[in-house]
Ligand SMILES: NC(=O)C1=CN([C@@H]2O[C@H](COP(=O)(O)OP(=O)(O)OC[C@H]3O[C@@H](n4cnc5c(N)ncnc54)[C@H](OP(=O)(O)O)[C@@H]3O)[C@@H](O)[C@H]2O)C=CC1
């Protein structure tokens with residue numbers, strides 16, 4: 001399988017290096033998309049097999065599957081050519097899928113597929129299983145160190161100085177739909193949870209800034225007619241982007257391995 005990687009920040013660069021190392025034997029890197037030639041050249045220098053730098057349309061053509069690891073605002077610019085070409089799109093910026101039923105229709109027409117990676121989240125398997133029956137409630141609480149929230153549009157616009165915080169502070173609460181507008185880079189896990197479960201309007205979310213934390217923490221409570229469960233994950237932030245946990249890139253590699261594995265464990 002030819003894999004293209006769009007965006008070579010904290011997630012994309014690590015996925016590219018991992019594929020280049022042969023971590024998924026049946027998959028090869030077909031190219032990367034980057035904002036600057038300099039950054040792409042620096043990544044290529046560290047790959048055993050350097051790859052072409054491509055624009056989004058070219059990457060879609062040259063790949064069977066494209067990993068979207070871009071700033072949220074660029075999601076649609078990549079998703080459309082990839083799905084129009086009938087290819088697989090692995091989505092990291094899951095918050096940008098909310099309300100984009102047009103992309104699902106496009107993929108239906110072309111034979112493309114949209115795969116939302118588990119990313120920094122756990123338990124999507126249990127949520128999918130519960131959703132076969134009736135889910136009653138889903139609530140997610142995201143707590144992050146200050147570094148992971150300072151660049152969020154809501155924080156920048158409201159003028160809140162999170163760096164002065166000494167105690168945990170709830171910065172926003174509401175439906176995932178509402179919170180996604182203000183914290184696009186911190187709502188991907190909640191978006192994935194909502195897409196697997198009750199949908200973004202009925203999934204409740206809180207975001208907390210906590211100066212005592214060193215890890216990105218997501219806790220989810222689910223009640224349903226088959227089971228009630230609580231899940232919690234403490235992700236170590238990546239060095240390159242503190243809003244992004246290290247496990248995110250690894251979830252993409254695990255997803256690609258799953259495509260080709262004879263033995264699959266979990267739903
Ligand atoms: N689903 C999940 O659980 C998670 C999802 N995410 C999401 O995944 C996405 C990627 O995250 P992350 O890697 O941390 O983000 P980064 O900001 O570290 O990386 C994004 C990369 O995209 C590059 N880029 C910017 N403009 C373009 C362009 N026009 N063409 C190609 N590349 C471009 C940036 O380049 P430059 O640096 O030069 O600007 C940067 O290298 C984000 O939307 C994030 O919110 C993150 C963590 C968990």
Ligand SMILES: O=C([O-])CC(=O)C(=O)O
Pocket residue numbers: 120142185186187188189190216217235243244245246248
């Ligand atoms: O915890 C992380 O790594 C990222 C995160 O909050 C998100 O994208 O929703």
